[in-house]
Amino acid sequence: MNEAPAAVITGAARGIGAACAHSFDAAGWGVVLVDRDPDALAATAAACSERALTLTGDVTRRDDNEAAVRLANERFGRLDAVVANAGVNLARPIEETSDADIDRLLDVNLRAVIYLAQAARVSLARTSGSMVVMASKTGLVAQPDSPLYCASKGAAIQLARALALDWAADGIRVNAVCPGIVETPMLEEFFSQLPDPERSREEFEHAQPLGRLARPSECAAAALFLASAAASFITGVALPVDGGFTAQ
Numbered sequence: 014m015n016e017a018p019a020a021v022i023t024g025a026a027r028g029i030g031a032a033c034a035h036s037f038d039a040a041g042w043g044v045v046l047v048d049r050d051p052d053a054l055a056a057t058a059a060a061c062s063e064r065a066l067t068l069t070g071d072v073t074r075r076d077d078n079e080a081a082v083r084l085a086n087e088r089f090g091r092l093d094a095v096v097a098n099a100g101v102n103l104a105r106p107i108e109e110t111s112d113a114d115i116d117r118l119l120d121v122n123l124r125a126v127i128y129l130a131q132a133a134r135v136s137l138a139r140t141s142g143s144m145v146v147m148a149s150k151t152g153l154v155a156q157p158d159s160p161l162y163c164a165s166k167g168a169a170i171q172l173a174r175a176l177a178l179d180w181a182a183d184g185i186r187v188n189a190v191c192p193g194i195v196e197t198p199m200l201e202e203f204f205s206q207l208p209d210p211e212r213s214r215e216e217f218e219h220a221q222p223l224g225r226l227a228r229p230s231e232c233a234a235a236a237l238f239l240a241s242a243a244a245s246f247i248t249g250v251a252l253p254v255d256g257g258f259t260a261q
């Protein structure tokens with residue numbers, strides 16, 4: 014087995030996933046970066062070391078999750094962590110939520126996490142590795158006007174906790190990161206749909222106890238910590254990275 018650890022990171026083309034790619038790579042990990050956007054994925058990889066590998070794929074497909082795990086094993090000889098980061102947002106009242114919305118949200122935010130867990134389990138058992146689920150503070154405390162998103166993230170957190178119990182005997186740790194509001198393209202898209210994006214941004218900033226929004230690198234730091242040996246006795250945790258929001 015190679016000495017350097019290796020990770021699969023989904024949704025790595027931009028936002029928090031790209032920050033995870035940079036953080037894990039900078040810490041010496043081999044990374045397999047997965048996203049459905051090949052151009053942005055290539056840009057993320059270009060900012061990493063030459064070790065970094067990319068896989069254009071759709072995380073809602075079982076095959077693509079299995080391919081990512083296979084690539085890590087083939088090229089790095091091991092798999093020490095998977096970061097289930099790819100996710101989609103939906104700010105829509107339940108009365109206006111369509112069947113297509115339900116499928117998209119649950120497929121990306123929950124089904125894909127299940128597929129990655131299934132694909133990675135045997136490999137993670139070999140290394141006593143870990144899984145990190147990029148959930149959300151909205152899985153811990155509800156926020157208005159996003160019922161399906163909140164439900165999908167709450168389910169992802171409970172999946173992580175349940176797997177932490179089921180996989181503990183194999184030495185595999187499973188944890189969730191629960192970001193607050195993070196400066197990413199997803200957030201920009203959300204603000205752009207509001208009547209007064211600048212005003213909304215200021216209101217969101219003031220609503221955070223630390224008085225600002227999170228940087229993607231701050232969520233990546235939490236994911237890297239949870240995946241690393243420094244967190245060797247931490248499993249089943251849902252770690253808020255939310256500037257104190259859920260402490261209120």
Ligand SMILES: NC(=O)c1ccc[n+]([C@@H]2O[C@H](COP(=O)([O-])OP(=O)(O)OC[C@H]3O[C@@H](n4cnc5c(N)ncnc54)[C@H](O)[C@@H]3O)[C@@H](O)[C@H]2O)c1
Nearest residue numbers: 024026027028029049071072100149192194195197198199
């Ligand atoms: N930005 C926030 O404020 C915030 C807050 C809490 C939690 N989160 C969560 O953090 C994670 C990352 O969020 P972000 O803000 O960086 O999002 P983002 O939209 O900026 O980036 C998400 C990435 O995931 C990829 N992706 C989406 N669906 C995919 C699919 N089916 N297959 C492959 N790739 C796919 C996209 O192409 C994109 O590159 C998500 O799970 C999100 O729900 C974000």
